[in-house]
Amino acid sequence: MILQSKQAGASVFEPYATSPSPQHHGQRVIEGQRLMQTVSDPFHGWTSGLQRDHRYYWRLLCNWKGSVDLAKLDAKGLELYGELCGRALAKAHARSGDRQAIAAWLAAGKVFDQALEAFGLHYADQAERDYRQFMQAIKEGRLEARMIF
Known part of the structure; x- marks a missing residue:
């Protein structure tokens, strides 16, 4: 059995959060994983390092992960991949x-x-605003856009 340890930093969303930041980022990572996974790793845990600001979490090392080369997907494959990601997020x-x-x-x-309808409409409006800002940033040269096929 091998336990893998990783350092846990602040979430990239932390500056935008409306609730207080967690005291321990390792705990935040592990509790988030436990919420999202149907069957979680029984060896999940967290600790602090010798330096007070270093936070860690660990897990059982079983690297059975796979990945998809998005550049090799055709339109139907990309649609199916998007549906799979959406289901996992839901x-x-x-x-x-x-x-x-x-x-x-x-x-x-x-x-x-x-309430669900109002949330959905608000979320769709936000997605459209984000997309307009994204396209404007490309147009102004603040972001580079490349087509990958």
Whole structure:
């Protein structure tokens, strides 16, 4: 058995978060993985290093990961890959919700479908704004765009 240890730094989303940052970034990584994975590594853990600002997490080393060379996908393959990523993200979101808070909210008589619709429309508007900013950055030369086939 081999345990792999990795240093855990602050999340790239931390500057934008509305809730306080976690005390221990290793704990944040492990708790996030436990929320998202159906069966999590029983050896997951976290610790601090000798230097106070160094945070680590560990896992059982079983590198069974695969990857997809996106440049080699045709349009249908890219569509299927996108669907797979979307399903994985949806499952992670579904597993990470606070079941009691959601049940209490639903029981309070709020109109769930209307709330989902409002969120979806807001999210779509944000995605369109982000895309416009992305395209503007390419047009102004702040980002380089290349077509890969």
